[in-house]
Amino acid sequence: MKGTDIVVKGLSKSYNSVNGEESLEVLDDIHLHIKQGEFISILGPSGCGKSTLLNILAGFESGDNGVATCCKEKIEGVSTQRAVVFQSPVLFPWLSVRKNVMFGLKQKKMDDGVRQKIVDKYLKAVGISKFENYYPGQLSGGMQQRVALARVLVLDPNILLMDEPFAALDAQSRLSMQELLLNLWQKHKPTVIFVTHDVEEALFLSDKIFIMSKRPGRIKEEIEVTFRRPRNISIIGTPEFSELKKHILSTLMDMC
C-alpha cells in the first residue's frame, strides 16, 4: 500500500551505559515530517544518533518518549514496507548473486516465472546481470552493494532506509552508485531516508537535508535542496551548490 508519510513527534531515546549505572541520552525531542516519495538525507556529528533514529524508523528499536508513525500507524516492529541498506552489504556468502537477490521473494506467494522475471529486472537495473552466478566473495565492494540494493528493491518497498551505504566505496564507485540510486528512485519513487557524513552526497541526492545537533541529537536545521531534477554531477560545480555546501559545513563545524 502506498501513502507512506513518516511522522516523528517528540521522539527521545536513551541507552544504559555498558556498566548499567548511567543513562546515555542519544535522541532528544525529534520532530520530522517526511512526505511519501521524498529523498531525505540526515547529516550530523559522529555519535549524534543518526543510526539510532534510522533503527527506530526501521522498527529495530523503539523510542522512550514520543512517537514515530508510518502511514499513520505507530512503528512497532519491522515491516516489508521498510527496507534497510547498511554500510556493509548484508549478503549470504554461500548463495550466488541471483539466489541472494531471489531470497526475500521466496517468502512471497507468486508464480516462479514471475519471481524469476522480477529478479532479472533488478539484476539488470543495478547492472549485475552478467555476474548472477558469482558468489559475493568474488565481487568488489561496489558490486556487493549493488546486489544488496537489488535484494531489497525486488521486494518493492515503499521506504528505503540507508545507513551510510556508500561510505566504504572509492570515489568513482560511490558516484556511480549515487547516480544509480537516483535513477532507481526517479522511476519507482520510494521514500528514501539516507544517513551520510558526506555533504556533497547529501546535496546531490536529496530533496531535503536534516542536520542534527551533537548528542543528544535534535533536528538543528532543515534545508530544502531545490536543484532541478534529473540531476547529474555537473550541479556539483555550480555556485548555488558551493554556497549550500559552505553553509552546511559551517553549521557542522560550529558544533565541533
Ligand SMILES: Nc1ncnc2c1ncn2[C@@H]1O[C@H](COP(=O)(O)OP(=O)(O)OP(=O)(O)O)[C@@H](O)[C@H]1O
Ligand atoms: N545499543 C546501544 N547500546 C548502548 N549505546 C548505544 C547503542 N547504540 C548506540 N549507542 C550509543 O548511542 C550514541 C549514538 O550512536 P549512533 O550510532 O546512533 O550515532 P551516529 O550519529 O549514527 O554515529 P556515526 O555517525 O559515528 O555512525 C553513541 O554514543 C553510541 O555509542
